[in-house]
Amino acid sequence: MEESKLRTQNVLITGGAGFIGSNFVRSWHQDIGTTIVLDALTYAGNRATLSDLESQENFFLVEGDICDSALVSKLFAKHTIDTVIHFAAESHVDRSISGPGAFVQTNVVGTFTLLEAFRNHWETQGKPEYFRFLHVSTDEVFGSLSVDDPPFSEKTSYAPNSPYSASKAGSDHLVRAYFHTYGVPTLITNCSNNYGPYQFPEKLIPLMCLNILLGKSLPVYGDGQNIRDWLHVEDHCSAIATVLQKAAPGETYNIGGNNQVKNIDIVEQLCDLMDELSEDLPKSPAKELITFVPDRPGHDRRYAMDISKIQRELDWEPSYDFATGLRQTVQWYLSHRDWWQPLLSEEYQNYYAALYGDRVTL
Structure with missing residues (x-):
């Protein structure tokens, strides 16, 4: 598969201004000829x-929608794209519960639009x-495990439980189908929870860091015993590059960090790190800000x-x-206030109030 690495010249990265996408762009860009980032620059995409x-x-950073077939086809032709790395997605479970339509449109229709444009371009170029x-996907398509269940494998049946995970499952199935039906050279990766620099503050780790700095409560769903496998975004980027360079078309790979941690344990670790690394917190010890709220559906x-x-x-x-990755992540948010402070817009404040403001503490 070394030939793939050498021949790859013009790469389209969708969602490249988002959290995982931007980290990948920064790690990958110098290794290839041309990078074209296509991003709608919604709330989660930061130019x-x-x-x-x-x-x-x-x-080249192009502001546009992956559902815009004319734009996507134009980019393929203009830049002679040979590789697509598809990060673009609506990805926050809470937002999918309150507004599922956007998730179906972006994650399912958008992926279909990209696949069709890529298939036509690939065929025009002689396959x-x-x-x-x-196609970058998530472990959430597999559903939920009990404490004693074995981990998800690539052969685990899909059982999505939220509009977000259902829309990602649909996009995974489309990608698989385009390989088996048309022979399109696709790859799928399913990753666990990512953390690291440049993550929008609606997600658990940056949300808790910023709320501690602002002296706001730290909302923990249910009993806080939900367990996730945590993957540093730099590890995720290296895994994607490895799959792109080495994997055979049609393959699917799980990517994880081998770090299963309870949500409440992460919040408590973040409190301890913020107490240690940040001066003059509005509330110290930060653990006094932890508030349990009713679980999400x-x-x-x-x-x-x-x-x-x-x-x-x-x-790989x-x-x-x-422990090392979490400390580095906290330090990054402490030293990059100029990056995250503009994100705390009126729209974000309204979203936050709608999500957490009416929840009764337990």
Whole structure:
């Protein structure tokens, strides 16, 4: 598969201004000829994250919707795209509960639009063997595990429990179908919970960090015993690059960090780190801000990933242990207030109030 790496020149990265996408762009851009980022620049896409790359002649940031078939087809033709790395998605479970339509549109219709444009472009170019369409998905498509269940593997049946995970499951099925029906050279990766720099503050770790700095309550759903496998975003990016360079078309790989942690334990660790690393907190110790709130509907109890396939076949391993990665992440948010403070807009404040404001503490 080394030929794939050498022939890959023009890469379209959808959602490249978002959390995982922007981290991938920053780690990958110098290794290839041209990078084209297509991002709708909604609330979760931040142009400032990639501002230092925009002056480079082999980097293009295009504001647009993946559902815009004319735009997508134009980009394929103009830049002679040979590789797509598809991050773009609506991804927050709470938002999918209050507004599922946007998730179906972006995650299902958007993925279909990209696949059709890529298929037509690939066929027009003579179906080159080195073309790739890598679809980035989630462990949430597999549903929920009990404490004693074995981890999800690539053979685990899909059982999504939220509009978000159902829409991602639908997009996964489309990608698989395009490989089996049309021979389109697709790849699928399913990752566990990511953490690290540039994550929008609606997600657990940045939300807790920022609320501690602002002296706001730390809302923990239910009893806080929900378990997730945590994957540092840099490890995720290295795994995606490995799959792109080494995997055969049609393959699917689970990507995880081998870090299963209860939500309440993460919140308490963040409180301890913020107490240690931040001066003059509005409330100290920060643990006094922890507030248990009623659980969200359909809240999966546990996720865990069996990553033996990617370890065995592609020789990939996560490099971050959770304690080190979490400390580095807290330090990043403490030293990058100029990045996250503009995100606390009126729209975000209204969303936050609608989600947590009416919840009765337990």
